[in-house]
Amino acid sequence: MKSKPKRSSSQLAKRGLIYLLAISIAMFILIPIYLITMLAFSTNDVIYSYPKPLLPSEVTLDTVSFFLGAYRIIDSIKRSVLVALIALVISLLIGAPAGYALARYIFPGKDSFRLLFLSTRAFPMVILSIPLTVIYINWGLDDTNLGVALIHVAMALPTAILVTSSVFVGVSKELEEAALTLGCSRFEAFRRIVMPLALPGLAASSIFTFVLSWNETFAAAILTINNRTLPARLIVQLGGSPAPFKYAGGFFILVPAVVFMLFVRRYLLSLWGITLK
Amino acid sequence: MAEIKIINVSKKFGKVTAVNNVTLTIYDEEFAVLLGPSGCGKTTLLRCIAGLEQVDEGRIYIGEKDVTDLTPRDRKIAMVFQNYAVFPHMTVFDNIGFGPRMHHVPKLEIKERVVNTAELLHIEDLLERFPAQLSGGQRQRVAVARALAVQAKVLLMDEPLSNLDALLRLEMRAELKHLLDELETTLLYVTHDQVEALSLGDRIAVMKAGIFQQIDIPMQVYDHPATFFIGGFIGNPPMNFLHARVIDSGTKVMVNEVEFKLQTRVTAYLKKKKQKNVWMGIRSENIEPLHTQEKNAFHASILVVEPLGSHLLITVKAGEAILKVNAHPDSNFKTGQDIWLKPNAKKIRWVDKKTEKAL
Numbered sequence: 001m002k003s004k005p006k007r008s009s010s011q012l013a014k015r016g017l018i019y020l021l022a023i024s025i026a027m028f029i030l031i032p033i034y035l036i037t038m039l040a041f042s043t044n045d046v047i048y049s050y051p052k053p054l055l056p057s058e059v060t061l062d063t064v065s066f067f068l069g070a071y072r073i074i075d076s077i078k079r080s081v082l083v084a085l086i087a088l089v090i091s092l093l094i095g096a097p098a099g100y101a102l103a104r105y106i107f108p109g110k111d112s113f114r115l116l117f118l119s120t121r122a123f124p125m126v127i128l129s130i131p132l133t134v135i136y137i138n139w140g141l142d143d144t145n146l147g148v149a150l151i152h153v154a155m156a157l158p159t160a161i162l163v164t165s166s167v168f169v170g171v172s173k174e175l176e177e178a179a180l181t182l183g184c185s186r187f188e189a190f191r192r193i194v195m196p197l198a199l200p201g202l203a204a205s206s207i208f209t210f211v212l213s214w215n216e217t218f219a220a221a222i223l224t225i226n227n228r229t230l231p232a233r234l235i236v237q238l239g240g241s242p243a244p245f246k247y248a249g250g251f252f253i254l255v256p257a258v259v260f261m262l263f264v265r266r267y268l269l270s271l272w273g274i275t276l277k
Numbered sequence: 278m279a280e281i282k283i284i285n286v287s288k289k290f291g292k293v294t295a296v297n298n299v300t301l302t303i304y305d306e307e308f309a310v311l312l313g314p315s316g317c318g319k320t321t322l323l324r325c326i327a328g329l330e331q332v333d334e335g336r337i338y339i340g341e342k343d344v345t346d347l348t349p350r351d352r353k354i355a356m357v358f359q360n361y362a363v364f365p366h367m368t369v370f371d372n373i374g375f376g377p378r379m380h381h382v383p384k385l386e387i388k389e390r391v392v393n394t395a396e397l398l399h400i401e402d403l404l405e406r407f408p409a410q411l412s413g414g415q416r417q418r419v420a421v422a423r424a425l426a427v428q429a430k431v432l433l434m435d436e437p438l439s440n441l442d443a444l445l446r447l448e449m450r451a452e453l454k455h456l457l458d459e460l461e462t463t464l465l466y467v468t469h470d471q472v473e474a475l476s477l478g479d480r481i482a483v484m485k486a487g488i489f490q491q492i493d494i495p496m497q498v499y500d501h502p503a504t505f506f507i508g509g510f511i512g513n514p515p516m517n518f519l520h521a522r523v524i525d526s527g528t529k530v531m532v533n534e535v536e537f538k539l540q541t542r543v544t545a546y547l548k549k550k551k552q553k554n555v556w557m558g559i560r561s562e563n564i565e566p567l568h569t570q571e572k573n574a575f576h577a578s579i580l581v582v583e584p585l586g587s588h589l590l591i592t593v594k595a596g597e598a599i600l601k602v603n604a605h606p607d608s609n610f611k612t613g614q615d616i617w618l619k620p621n622a623k624k625i626r627w628v629d630k631k632t633e634k635a636l
Contacts, residue, residue, distance in 0.1 A: 177329050178362040180349040182427060183379030196366050 033254055040064060040251035047243050067248030072233065077252070079145060080230040083220075084213035086149035091160045091209045094153070096202060099164025100194075104173065117158045125155075129222050136223055143224045151223060152213040159212075160205050167201030168194070204264040211260045215253060279340045279353075279430030279463045280305050281326060286335030288321050295321040297487035298335070303480075308457060308464045310478030312471060314510065318487040319467045320435055326465065327433050328352050339431055350379070355424035356433040360440065361416045363408045369395070369419050370404040376427035394422040397456060414445045421453070425460070432457075434466045438473065450476060471511045475499060483507050501626065505633035508558050508626070514590065514601040517564070518628070521557040523547055532557050533575035533596045537620075543627050543636045555636070556628035561601040563624035566591060566610065567617040574619035582610055593618070 038056050039047055040063055046053065047063065068074055101107070102114065132151070133142065141147035171194050179189035213229075220232035228236075234249045241249075281303040288296040295318040303309040311319040324330040326337055328349035336345045344352045355376065363372050373391045382390070395401040398418040408416055417437065424432060438446045438453075454477055457464055468474055474481050475495045482492045483503075491503035502508035508516035521530035521537070527547040529536050537557070539547070547555065567574055577595035589604040593616055602618060604610055627636040 172360070172362065174358050174360055174362040175364060177349075178356070178358055178364075178423075179375075179379075180329065181327055181354060181356040181433075182376040182423070183350045185348070185350065188379070193364060 033258065036247055036250040036254060039247040040067075042247075044244055047247060063244040064248050064251070067245050067252070070237075070245060072228075073230075076228055076230045076233040079227060080214055083145050083149045083152065083229050084210045086145065087152035087156060087213040088206050088209045090149065091153045091156045092202065092206055095157055095160030095205065096164050098161045099166075100168050102161065102165040103168035117161060120154070121158050125218050129219070132219075133222060141223075143227050145227065147223055148220050148229060149213070151219045152209070152216055155216065155219070156209040156212045160209055163205040163208065164198075164202060167198045167205070170201070171197045207260050207264055211257050214256045280338070281431060281463060281465065282336075282338040283322070283326070284336045284338070286322070286325060286332050286337060288318075288325055288330060289333050290321075294487050296325065296332075299484075299487070299489055301482060301489065301492065303463055303465055305463055306461055308466065308477060308479045310474040310481045311465065311467045311484055312474040312478075312481050312511075313469065313484035315469055317484045319469075319484045322484070323356075323433055323435055323465060323467045326431075327354055327356050352431075353429050354431045354433055355427040355429040357420050357424045357435065357437045359436040361413075361420040363416050363419045363423065365408050367407075368404065369400065369406050369408070369411070372408070372419055373404075373422045373426045376423060380427065390426045390428070391422075394426045397425065398422045414441055414449065417441060417449065421456075430463060432460070432462045432464050434464070436468055437466075439468070439470070453477070472513065475511070483510070485510075500624075501635065502558070503635050505556060505558075505628050508628070508635075512560060514561050516558045516560050516626075517598070517600040517602075519557045519559070519595070519598050519600070521555050521627075523553050523555060530555060530557065533577075535573060535575040537573070537622070537625070539627070546629075546636055550629070550631075552629070552631070554630050556630055557620075558626035558628055558635075559620045559624060561590070562588075562603045563621040564600070564602045565619040565621065566602050566604045566608070567619055568609075570617050571619060573622075574617040577616050577618055579610055579612055579614045579616050582612055591616070 035052075039052070041059050041061070042056060043058055043060050043062060046057060068077075102110065136142040136147055141150070175193050175197070176189050179193045180186070184192060215231060216229075217231040217235050220229045221235055224232060231253060234253065238246055238249055281301075283299060283301045283303075285298050285300055286296055287294065287298050297318070299322065311322065313319045321330060325332050326339075328344065328347060328351075332345060336343055338344065339352055339354070363369075364375065367375065370391055373394055374387045377387045377390055391404070392401065395404055398421055400415060400418045400422060403411060403415060403419075408419065411419065417440070421437065424434075438449055441449060450473060457477075466474075466477060468477075475498075478495055480492060481495055481498045483490045483498060485506055491498055491507055493501075493503075498507065499511055502511060502516065505518065508518065519532050521532045523530050524536070527539065527544040529538055531537075543555075565574075570576070575595060577593040577600065579591055579593050580599070581592040583590040583592075584606065586606070588606055589608065589610060591602045591604055591610055593600050593602055595618065600618070602616075610616065628634065629636060
C-alpha cells in the first residue's frame with residue numbers, strides 16, 4: 001500500500017497520455033459523424049450559413065425528406081437493403097460451414113486454404129473490375145441485385161469464414177461430443193448445442209457482411225447502371241448535389257455502420273484474439 | 278446384460294499407434310478402471326468404446342451387439358467428460374434432462390429422473406441455476422447426474438475427478454464409489470491416478486504405450502505387479518528395485534552381499550534363459566528397518582527421514598540403489614546413520630531384466 005503513491009505518479013501520466021490519445025482518435029472520428037448528423041436534421045438556412053453552428057438550433061425533417069424524395073433514392077435504399085440481405089444469407093450459408101470445418105477438422109491443405117482465401121483480399125478490386133464486368137455481362141448478371149450481392153459475398157467471405165471459425169473454436173468440442181453420447185445425431189448436436197452457443201458470434205459476422213455490402217461503392221458502381229445501390233448512386237450524384245442532399249445522404253450511409261459497431265463491439269474484440277470470457 | 282467386449286482393437290493417429298491390438302472383457306455391472314500414464318492410449322480406447330473415435334481394426338461389443346460401426350447414440354452408453362462439458366446455455370435441470378429428452382422419455386418421467394438423480398448427487402437446490410453460477414465441484418456433480426439420468430447400461434468416465442482440487446477429489450471419490458456401487462451399470466473409468474484406480478475399481482487394466490500390461494483386481498496389481506513398469510507406477514512410494522546377481526546355478530541370488538533363496542519356479546526359468554541378473558522388487562512397507570545387523574539383512578545408509586504421521590518414510594542408499602523404507606513413527610532413525618534392511622521374503626518379487634516381466 002505504501003509504494004502505491006510512488007508508482008502512480010508516473011503511471012498516472014502514462015494513463016493520462018493514453019486517454020488523451022484515445023480521446024483524440026475518438027474525436028477525429030466522432031466530430032464529422034456528429035456534424036453530418038446534426039446538419040442532416042437542420043434547415044436549409046443553417047446548412048448554408050457560415051460559420052456553421054456547433055449545436056442544433058432547430059430540428060427539422062425537411063432535409064431528410066428532401067433527400068428521400070429525390071430521384072430514385074428510395075428505390076436505391078430498398079435495393080441496398082435487399083442486396084445486403086442476399087449477401088448476408090449467401091455468405092452465412094457458405095461461410096459458417098467453412099468456418100466450422102476450419103475449426104473442427106484437420107484436413108490436408110488446411111493452412112494453404114486459410115491463406116488462399118485471405119489472399120483474395122489482397123487482390124485490388126480495380127484490377128478485377130474489367131474482367132469481372134465482362135463476365136457479368138456474358139452471364140447476364142450486370143445491373144442486377146444478385147450480381148452486386150455476389151461480388152459483396154466474395155468480398156465479405158474471407159472475413160466471414162475467419163470470424164465464424166473463431167466463433168466455433170470457442171465452442172468446446174467436448175460439449176458437442178457430450179451431446180452425441182447423450183443421444184443426439186451430429187446434426188442435432190449442432191442445432192441444440194453448437195448453434196445456440198455460436199449464435200451471437202454468427203450474428204456479428206452477418207452484420208459485418210451487411211454493413212460491408214451497405215457501404216460498398218466501387219464494385220456496385222461499376223456493375224450497375226440503372227439499378228444502383230445507395231452508395232453507388234450517391235457517388236455519382238453527391239458531387240453535383242446541393243449541400244442538404246449531401247448531409248442527408250452522408251447520414252444514411254453512416255447510420256448502419258455506427259449501429260453495427262455498437263452491437264458487435266464484443267465480438268470484434270474476441271475476433272481479434274482478446275477473449276472476454 | 279451389458280458386457281463390454283473389446284476384441285483386437287487398434288487405433289492409429291497418423292503414424293502414432295494409440296491403441297495397439299488390445300482385447301478386454303468388462304463383465305456386466307463391473308467397475309473396471311483403465312489406468313496408465315498420460316498418452317498411453319486409455320482415453321482413446323474409452324472414446325472408441327463411446328463411438329467418438331472410429332477403430333482402425335478390431336470389434337467392440339456392448340451386450341450381445343456389435344457396436345463397432347454404430348454412432349454414439351445407438352450404443353446405449355453415457356459418458357462423463359474430463360472437463361465436465363455441461364452445456365453453458367442450459368439450466369442444471371435441462372442439462373440433466375437432456376439425455377432423457379433426446380431418448381424421447383415422457384415429460385413427467387424426465388422431471389422425476391432429473392429430481393431423483395439430482396438428489397443422489399446433492400444438487401437438488403441448484404436445478405434452476407446456470408453452469409456459470411456453479412463451482413467446479415458442483416459442475417462435476419451436474420456432469421455425473423446428467424450421465425446417470427440417461428440410465429444407460431454402460432457408463433464411461435474419462436478422468437472425472439482430475440480437475441477437482443485435492444480435498445474435493447478425495448471427498449468425491451468416496452461419494453462416487455458409494456453411488457456407483459448401488460448402480461446396476463457396467464462402468465469403465467479412465468484415470469492416471471493410481472490411488473483412484475486402487476480405491477475404485479473391481480478390476481484394474483494397466484495400460485502403457487497402447488497395450489495392457491496387467492488386468493487384475495487392485496490388490497493383485499499392487500502386490501504382484503506383472504511388470505517392472507507397474508511396480509514403479511503403482512504405489513506411493515513406488516516399488517523398490519534392486520540388482521540381484523544369480524549364483525549357485527540359479528538357486529540363489531546375491532543382493533548387496535546378502536544371499537536370498539529363489540523359488541524352484543524362478544530357478545527353472547533363470548536356468549532356461551541362462552540369465553545372470555534379475556531385479557528384486559520389494560515395497561517399502563515390506564522391508565524391516567533394523568539398527569543392527571541381522572541375518573538376511575543388508576547394509577545401507579540413511580539419506581533422508583520424512584515423518585509422515587502414520588509412519589516414517591526413510592530414503593536410504595544401499596550400494597548403488599536408492600530405496601524407500603517405511604519405519605514405525607516412534608523408531609529412532611536419523612539422517613546419516615547406518616541401517617540394515619530385512620526384506621520380507623514372502624513379499625519379494627523377481628523381475629526379468631530383459632523382458633521386464635515378473636517371474
